Amino acid sequence: MSKARLRIAVIGAGIGGLAAAVALSRADCDVTVFEQAGGLREVGAGLHLGSNGARILHRWGLGSRLNSVGVRAAALEVRHWQNGRVLTQQTMGATWEKRFGSPYYTVHRADLHRILAEQLGGARLRLGSRLIGLNEEEDSVRLRFADGDSAQADVVVGADGVNSVVRGNVTQSGAKVFSGNSAFRGLVPADSIPDLPTKTLLIWPGPEAKLLLCPVSGGSAWAFVAVVPDSGRHPESWSATGRVEEVAAALAGWNVDVDGILGAITEVGCWPLFDREPLSRWSNGRVTLLGDAAHPMLPHHGQGASQAIEDAVALAHCLTRPEGPQQRDLPGDSSPLTEGLLRYEALRRPHTARVQLGSRDGGTMRLSTASPPDSVAGQGQAPLGQMVEDVSWIQAYDVEEALGKPVDADGPASGF
Template sequence: MGGGIGGLTAGLSLLRAGCDVHIYERASRLSEVGAGVQVSPNASRLLHRLGLSDALAATGVKPLAWHQRRWDDGRTLLRAPLAEALEATYGFPHYQMHRADLLAALASALPPSRVHTGHRLTGFTDHGSYVEARFADGPRVEADVLLGADGIHSAVRQGLFGPDQARFTGCVAYRGVVPAERLRHLNLEVTAQIWLGPGRHFVHYFISGRRFVNFVAVVEQDRWTRESWTDQGSVGDALAAYDGWHPQVREIIGAADETYVWALFDRPPLPRWSAGRVTLLGDAAHAMLPFMAQGAAQAIEDGAALAECLRRDRFVPDALRRYEQVRLPRTSRMQEISAGNKTRFHLPDGPAQRDRDQQMTAGSQAWSFNALGWVYEHDAAAVEIGGEDQQMSIRSAAEGRMT
């Protein structure tokens, strides 16, 4: 199991369910590069149950609204309330967080002896009654279940279903984190602002107790040769991509010391995630575009559902099939809607764009957070399955990182 947000959440959920869990991470230490993450109520309810409410409140920022704006004049297209309104409706808060803050909260809740860094998975064998995982540095581990939370280039998925290629979606993203002090003159609201424009969009919001402003600038591009979360970008290139955009957008980009750039890849929904005693989680199972801000939340949901399935079903293959059955339709729908938002966000100025803007300005139900009730009210741990409670040993191995 990778040591990213999804992998650590799954490990903690499984420990709380009474399982004997060990987490294996390829990197030499647990870390997240500078970027923000949205923790919506469907994820925060699960993290609160894991005892992380104080940690989330300490560094998370509760946005007042989703504020969608036009790229050139800054005109408001839609302002959907969050904060108190969202918490009152769904019972749990929405947080904007630095990924590193969320990862640190999860890691601190796990016993250090359960997390093993510097382990690159090279292969595994399902022997029927147990799984054997093999690592580059020599050790072999036997377990009842192998969980691959090893990201979009998952070695566990490749071992299950053979090699495949992620799809380049025609978008690249510049991302950066700016000290909020540098932007004080802009009097930024505590909202998640999404600026929509031809062939690109721009998102910014506060993180880390409002000490920083996170931004993501997504630009359509014809091709890309590699995918990485750590490729150094150019502030100048990002500014050039947003030439002519509203001054607030350009000032936020220009205030960054550095940017990173990465291509956005996804995969079509898999027909299945599991085989025997091996299954997948997060981007390894359902990589999606970030245009619903649900990538991390869905990985968190996966962990909660898997823990409940394994807690209540004695026969591991049945438990993993049930996990796949309850999760695959929901995540496939998220993938589809996220991909569709790329088109809606990036419409060229013209009749279709004006129709979209008119619907949003009129407060169309399709754009309000009420229309996302199926996302936010969902409790991934409420899995109805038969079987008796049990304890089992779970050794989850993976390489790479969760996104």
């Protein structure tokens, strides 16, 4: 009986899709990534790569590349929105790395995207391929594209974002939930605000808005995010532009450092903050979901990229380890494939649901100007250190260690 490598179609070439392609290629799968855009590029500004995501990329041999473009955050500072005084500080850097076993990076989204694209290896990339439909056949899935082309795969991975087309082939649940906020984001040159401490994450919680600043691009630029109340007037889009005047109005009357940031902004993106209720299922037959297609989350834990990278590792493991097929029989029984996808879902769905729901009111959203100077808002006015403790379990999580433990394909009792 002839043997062939497992054919995987990954829909979407964002960070999650590229991470999936890298992980699956490393597991000797035959991977094709289908991207609707005509060019391979990633929009956006800065992102946080937690220790849990960074440990995977280091194991893939990408530590030197991350060190060249990312910044290992040395500290987190919370400052008063009006007078700029440092209210409290949390040490990160080597202390964080020792505690969680891997560095914590802030990195330009495009830089991380480029690093992953360089690692595709034998995976193929097809640009200008907008998926319009899927049909599962007896031993494969047929994909149909807007240009009239088609393709076949043994497994389809929907990594096509919060507005996933693939998700409709898996489940109809998971209505969008608007947070009531939008995020204005962009970049400013580091030399335009030279008085701010390098390698430091800065947060100014104001009466309504919050401003976050982190170094990216090897420290040559700052990425900013201003989270402001929004009645829903901005269209939902990952790449929509905003007006600098809106950011300036939201932060009017703040301190001199914030004025310096505002003066350096030349363009800004606007990102209405939506997520979805955790899905009851990720997989249907030979089709599964990954990253934002499976668990779109608000940015307040800084975990979007890291959770997608963890998904990629788990998916590759569950499809190619001894308990799942590394090669497909021609012809053969496809049940091990669907079982592998169920194992993947059983491991990842409860974990990402916890992160997803915690991101709604955790992390930086707990910071409030009404709190005492060394505290954040929340029950008992928990100090900043407690806010870090809230996410320590995420940073310490090792998906490869978790994969070494038996996982019930029906999923553990999680309430999700």
